[in-house]
Amino acid sequence: MILGYLGAGALLAGVVLGGFSALLSFFAGWRRADLFIQVGRRAFYAAAAMTAIAAVLLEIALLTHDFSLAYVVEHSDLATPMALVAAGFYGGQEGSLLYWTLILGVLGTASLVTAASLGGRVLAYATGILASILTFFLFVLAVVASPFDLLSVTPPDGLGLNPVLRDGGMLIHPPVVLAGFAAFAIPFAFACAALIAGRTDAAWIRHTRRFALLAWSLQSAGLLLGMWWAYHVLGWGGYWSWDPVENVALMPWLATTAYLHSSQVQEKKGRLRNWNFGLVILAFLLVVLGTFIVRSGVVPSVHTFAISAIGPWFLGFLAVCVVFAGAVLALRIGVAESRPAEAPLLSREGAFTLQNLLLLGVIAVVLWGTILPLVSGMLGTERVVDAPYYQRAAGPILVAVLALMAVGPLLPWRRAGKATWKALRWSIAAAAIVTAALLTIGWGWGAIAIGLAAGGVATVATEYARAARRNPRLLVIKRRRYGAYLAHVGVLVVAIGIAASQFGQQEKDMTLRPGESVTVAGYTLTYTGSEQQQLADHTEFIAAMRFGGTALAPSRATYAGLGGQALTHVAISTTPLADVYVVLAGLNVDGSASFRVLVNPLVTWIWAGGVILILGVVLGNVGEREMAAELARRRIPITLPA
Amino acid sequence: MAIIVATLLLFLAGPFVLWPLLKTPEEPIPAASRRTSS
Numbered sequence: 001m002i003l004g005y006l007g008a009g010a011l012l013a014g015v016v017l018g019g020f021s022a023l024l025s026f027f028a029g030w031r032r033a034d035l036f037i038q039v040g041r042r043a044f045y046a047a048a049a050m051t052a053i054a055a056v057l058l059e060i061a062l063l064t065h066d067f068s069l070a071y072v073v074e075h076s077d078l079a080t081p082m083a084l085v086a087a088g089f090y091g092g093q094e095g096s097l098l099y100w101t102l103i104l105g106v107l108g109t110a111s112l113v114t115a116a117s118l119g120g121r122v123l124a125y126a127t128g129i130l131a132s133i134l135t136f137f138l139f140v141l142a143v144v145a146s147p148f149d150l151l152s153v154t155p156p157d158g159l160g161l162n163p164v165l166r167d168g169g170m171l172i173h174p175p176v177v178l179a180g181f182a183a184f185a186i187p188f189a190f191a192c193a194a195l196i197a198g199r200t201d202a203a204w205i206r207h208t209r210r211f212a213l214l215a216w217s218l219q220s221a222g223l224l225l226g227m228w229w230a231y232h233v234l235g236w237g238g239y240w241s242w243d244p245v246e247n248v249a250l251m252p253w254l255a256t257t258a259y260l261h262s263s264q265v266q267e268k269k270g271r272l273r274n275w276n277f278g279l280v281i282l283a284f285l286l287v288v289l290g291t292f293i294v295r296s297g298v299v300p301s302v303h304t305f306a307i308s309a310i311g312p313w314f315l316g317f318l319a320v321c322v323v324f325a326g327a328v329l330a331l332r333i334g335v336a337e338s339r340p341a342e343a344p345l346l347s348r349e350g351a352f353t354l355q356n357l358l359l360l361g362v363i364a365v366v367l368w369g370t371i372l373p374l375v376s377g378m379l380g381t382e383r384v385v386d387a388p389y390y391q392r393a394a395g396p397i398l399v400a401v402l403a404l405m406a407v408g409p410l411l412p413w414r415r416a417g418k419a420t421w422k423a424l425r426w427s428i429a430a431a432a433i434v435t436a437a438l439l440t441i442g443w444g445w446g447a448i449a450i451g452l453a454a455g456g457v458a459t460v461a462t463e464y465a466r467a468a469r470r471n472p473r474l475l476v477i478k479r480r481r482y483g484a485y486l487a488h489v490g491v492l493v494v495a496i497g498i499a500a501s502q503f504g505q506q507e508k509d510m511t512l513r514p515g516e517s518v519t520v521a522g523y524t525l526t527y528t529g530s531e532q533q534q535l536a537d538h539t540e541f542i543a544a545m546r547f548g549g550t551a552l553a554p555s556r557a558t559y560a561g562l563g564g565q566a567l568t569h570v571a572i573s574t575t576p577l578a579d580v581y582v583v584l585a586g587l588n589v590d591g592s593a594s595f596r597v598l599v600n601p602l603v604t605w606i607w608a609g610g611v612i613l614i615l616g617v618v619l620g621n622v623g624e625r626e627m628a629a630e631l632a633r634r635r636i637p638i639t640l641p642a
Numbered sequence: 643m644a645i646i647v648a649t650l651l652l653f654l655a656g657p658f659v660l661w662p663l664l665k666t667p668e669e670p671i672p673a674a675s676r677r678t679s680s
Contacts, residue, residue: 009644009646009648010648010651012648013648013649017655038662039663042658042660042661042662045658050651148644
């Protein structure tokens with residue numbers, strides 16, 4: 001019980017400190033009062049520390065089974081393994097908001113500590129904006145959805161986690177994706193601060209690049225982990241269902257992908273300043289919109305466990321963010337752009353601009369599909385779109401992005417010449433050969449997508465070969481560039497995996513008696529028999545199958561304590577070319593069993609591509625600043641005393 | 643109870659937050675001594 005009081009107290013103290021930091025920082029920035037800027041920043045650090053104290057207290061309450069707290073009762077029980085009990089911290093609405101606030105506090109602190117070079121006013125306004133966001137979250141946690149609410153009677157045991165969340169994926173997917181969401185606030189705060197302070201040069205981009213990249217990487221990993229989890233746990237044979245929760249995680253990722261490319265145009269050429277501000281602001285607004293959509297339940301979603309009464313608060317917060325960002329942009333728009341934004345299409349900057357427009361097109365498609373039930377519901381009849389809409393509308397745009405990935409890295413700044421076409425020959429050849437080969441097996445758009453992705457890989461190989469010929473040390477010295485190309489390879493490998501599994505998937509439903517076999521896409525499986533196991537909190541019905549020398553055990557778990565809620569455990573056998581994916585649909589009284597068997601080509605490429613992507617980001621950025629500093633030092637002429 | 647805890651935490655955080663205002667300002671170097679040193 002004492003933990004509840006301490007936690008609620010820490011949250012309240014955080015609200016006061018955060019609000020104080022926000023008000024003082026805006027005032028100090030306006031009056032250019034250095035002393036108050038420092039105090040405002042320290043108040044932010046203290047508010048972040050209060051958030052950390054609250055988070056530690058909630059974790060202690062979970063691990064010590066303090067069932068006087070409603071949150072602990074609702075998201076853990078004595079039978080759940082300790083790792084999952086600890087993960088219950090972010091397994092529910094209130095805890096996940098606290099986790100988000102914690103990451104915002106930690107990253108906000110890191111960004112402010114390292115931002116001294118940006119100047120007092122930018123720093124003050126950034127502190128004010130970050131503190132405002134932090135205060136909003138802490139207020140919601142302290143007043144509307146507190147994880148420290150106490151029960152009048154302490155029960156002997158808790159209700160436990162939702163069965164879908166009782167999985168190893170729970171330990172890693174939610175924290176990564178929530179941290180990604182929180183990280184988008186940092187570039188947003190510094191972009192708005194730079195606009196208010198009138199510092200529209202690229203300094204804010206250089207400072208926040210690492211945080212934008214961190215947000216993008218976390219979101220990339222979060223999306224892929226979510227796909228992996230859905231594929232391995234939910235048992236419907238796919239990994240992406242265009243559910244609103246997936247869509248709202250995808251949209252900020254797309255906006256930040258666009259920003260990470262267009263920001264290079266500003267850094268190198270001083271162009272697209274307004275555009276970059278707009279993209280960073282858009283990414284954060286999409287995060288807030290997504291949070292409202294997911295947490296309010298205004299749109300039908302499979303993630304119903306996240307719904308609560310905090311929706312209206314987030315709608316209000318979204319409105320404030322839109323008005324604030326719109327006002328800040330309107331204040332400075334036109335002032336920031338000092339040079340005309342002309343860019344020939346066949347140039348690096350032209351390719352970046354086109355890529356940005358295409359990605360915004362995908363965002364528009366996904367956004368309309370996601371909010372259609374909300375908008376159409378307000379106008380009369382609620383309408384819902386499903387996967388074919390997204391595939392038809394976003395698919396061709398994404399294929400165009402793949403084409404751009406095959407061409408863009410080889411285009412020079414300013415204007416492309418004959419040398420560019422010569423450099424492109426390997427990419428064009430790779431794309432043509434792969435596309436032609438896959439068209440013969442009737443993969444249609446899939447053939448074109450995979451062909452273009454192969455062209456993109458050839459483009460990166462060409463760039464690596466060029467660098468290796470000129471000077472292999474270039475790969476290390478310009479690691480940011482070549483790391484980004486490796487991340488490109490990761491995205492392309494993911495694209496190949498998605499295209500192959502979408503266009504090459506084969507499935508079959510069947511009922512088998514023990515000893516009977518079935519063949520799907522050339523893979524033969526034999527049903528050998530079934531068994532029933534009684535475990536601590538559920539009953540497991542297992543149907544054993546043989547696939548070559550491998551034993552597969554698809555099963556169904558029934559949780560009696562949760563009203564007979566059933567969960568499917570799929571069995572997957574991975575071969576180099578395809579996954580054999582077996583779902584147990586049901587066991588019959590005559591001993592037969594009904595199955596759905598799917599053969600999904602190249603799904604492992606999606607997970608492998610994710611690893612390559614993260615590797616590219618890490619290798620491209622570890623020690624990058626130190627290397628830049630070293631090069632700068634080397635260039636400074638040594639002046640001898642006279 | 644939570645308000646008492648919050649007040650206590652704010653009291654504890656006070657010196658850290660207000661440190662730039664609390665610390666003794668550096669004494670200005672007298673003009674005469676500056677002239678002497680140069």
